[in-house]
Amino acid sequence: MGDALIWLGYIAAFIWLARKGQGHDAMATGRVGFVIQALAYVATYISAVALVGFGGLSYLYGMQMLLVAAGNVWLGTWFVYRYLAWPTRVCQRNLQARTPTQLLAKGHKSPLLGKALALIFAIFLGVYASAVIKGAALMLAQILPIPVWALVWIAAVVVGVVVFIGGLRGVLYTEAMQGVVMLIGIVLLIWAVLDKVGGPLEGIAQLAQLAPTPRANEGFLALSMGEQGWFIISLVMVTSVAVWSQPQMMQRHFALNSTRQINRITPLAMLVLTVLVGGTYFVAALSRLILPEIASADDVVPHLVKMLLPDVGLQVFVLAIVSASLSTATALYHIAVSAIAEDLPGKPATRFSWFLGIVFCVLVSGGSAQIKGQLIALLCTTSWSIVGATVLISYVALVRFGKRSSLAAWLSCGLGFTSCLLWYLLANKAISPTPVFGMQAALVPPFFVGLACSLVGWFVGWAFDHEGRKASTFWPAPNA
Incomplete structure (x- = not known):
């Protein structure tokens, strides 16, 4: 009963917040507070790949993965809000651009470039959403007796409904809620691991005593030499610099009202991101002290959760990972649907064209998730x-x-x-x-x-x- 109440509460809040966008243009945000914007930015940025996949890499590579977290916080968040966010908003307002594609097309005075980018965004982000949705389905399969293929379609339809009902404003509010759920789930995991290893300092001391491995060839507290270290540095750049121009991240700046609002968003987003990625990578590295040898990096975090968290904690953590997936998926859907319904035709989207774009994304992402x-x-x-x-x-x-x-x-x-x-x-x-x-x-x-x-x-x-x-x-x- 307790588990059912948790999920029913989550679904009810999800639907209620999605309705915040009803009556608004699907491309418009209206006035949105700084807390909503900060949480939505983080939730869009961080997916299940970062929490589960990169968490598993922390088990293999050790504390050097914290460089990735630092890059996400400082390059992917502080730098963006310091140097790019407000200029993006001013450009968008001056050019009267409704989408990131239009921002680039109008800015560089090339409608044809806009159509080419819209095609790239629709295909690549639409199909990328399939991986995110499949991640949510795999986590749900841990607690629900439903086949993964069916959960994929359920998740795709739910994301499509949210984007159809709420537009960009509804997406921002649901992402903010999911950011809170992610924060609660990760804090539970951090607390459980630190309690198990005797605290952060004791855990670091024990980790320092472990012999180097091929991936952590300088030990688990130092940057590796050679290909392994270069892999970590490249991961920092790809996840912290490539993010600057992701259209779903650009679009988050369209909701800004003033530079003063940026001064509030930045520290909050940095704090939440530090807990989410910094905390996850830190305790995942410490998990080597308490877990048996695990071959697949993707199995580390689920194994850790099942071992340490009670049933209620497990439910909350699954919700956190599902939230990480769905928040990214809603952002990707919105960009892909915008590209199909408005950028490619070259005229404002109608309710019918918006619906057709949703159907296209559901079919592409849901179908792609079934294909090997x-x-x-x-x-x-x-x-x-x-x-x-x-x-x-x-x-x-x-x-x-x-x-x-x-x-x-x-x-x-x-x-x-x-x-x-x-x-x-x-x-x-x-x-x-x-x-x-x-x-x-x-x-x-x-x-x-x-x-x-x-x-x-x-x-x-x-x-x-x-x-x-x-x-x-x-x-x-x-x-x-």
């Missing part, structure tokens, strides 16, 4: 890097430096997209079964390659776009 294939795995695994490499340079050039150029934006986005995708296919050994390039090339993350090529493309285009240079001014000022 290299293409689907490629899209799910690489979308974060590919989207970041495609958009980041032209986005930062526009909102931070006021540089507007159709030619530079096209070359930057085109080279960033193709080079990052090709590097995955030709060099990345995790994706390509027969890499064309050698071992040393395979160590370079595709995001780095895509970002470098995107930067080259921007400067080449900028050099040849004389009219673009004349029309560009330094706007908006960061504190305008």
Whole structure:
């Protein structure tokens, strides 16, 4: 009965908050308080992949994974709100852009670029949502006697209904609620692990006594040497810099009202993010002291929860992971549906086109989650890097430096997209079964390659776009 009440309360709150967006334009946020915005930003940023997948990596790599958490907090949050958030809001308002795609298309004066980006966002983020939804289904399968395939469709439909009913405003409110649930679940896990190992200082002292392993080759408290250490550094950059230009993250800045609001959002978002990712990675690293040898990183956090938390705690933690998945999925759906219903047609979405976009996303994400294939795995695994490499340079050039150029934006986005995708296919050994390039090339993350090529493309285009240079001014000022 207690478990049922927990879930019924969660569902009721979820539906009630989704209705906050009724009567509003699906692309509009209305006035939203700083607490809602901070929690929604964190919930969009952090998915089950970060909490469960990266938590398992902390078990394998040790405390060096805290560098990833630090990157998320400082580069992915503080830097964004300090240098990009308000300029994005001012650009969006000046250009009257309703979506991130329109922001880039109008900013660089190229409707065709907007359609190309809309197609990329719809496909890559729509399919990426399948991995997020499947993560929620796998967690629900731990406590519900329902097949995973059915839970996938249930989760996809629930996310679609929320986005259809609430639009962007409803998505922000439900994400904020999910951020609170995530925080409660992770705090329970942190408390249980620290109690088991005798506290943080005692746990660190015991971890220092463990012999190095191939992944933690300098011990569990230091950055590894060679490929392993480079992997951690690259993970920091991909999860903390590629996030700047993810359209679902850009869109969170559209709700800002003033720079004073940013001063409230930033410390709260940083604090919550520190607890979520910093706390999870810290106790997952300490879990090596109490867990048996576990081969799969994905099994570490679920095993830890089942071992240490009582039934009520288990239910709350499952809710936290499901919340992490659904909050990211609602953000991805909203961007993908916006691309289909408004950006590709080039006119404001109607209720019917919005509904068709929802149906498309439900079918694509739910269907993709049922398929085992290299293409689907490629899209799910690489979308974060590919989207970041495609958009980041032209986005930062526009909102931070006021540089507007159709030619530079096209070359930057085109080279960033193709080079990052090709590097995955030709060099990345995790994706390509027969890499064309050698071992040393395979160590370079595709995001780095895509970002470098995107930067080259921007400067080449900028050099040849004389009219673009004349029309560009330094706007908006960061504190305008």
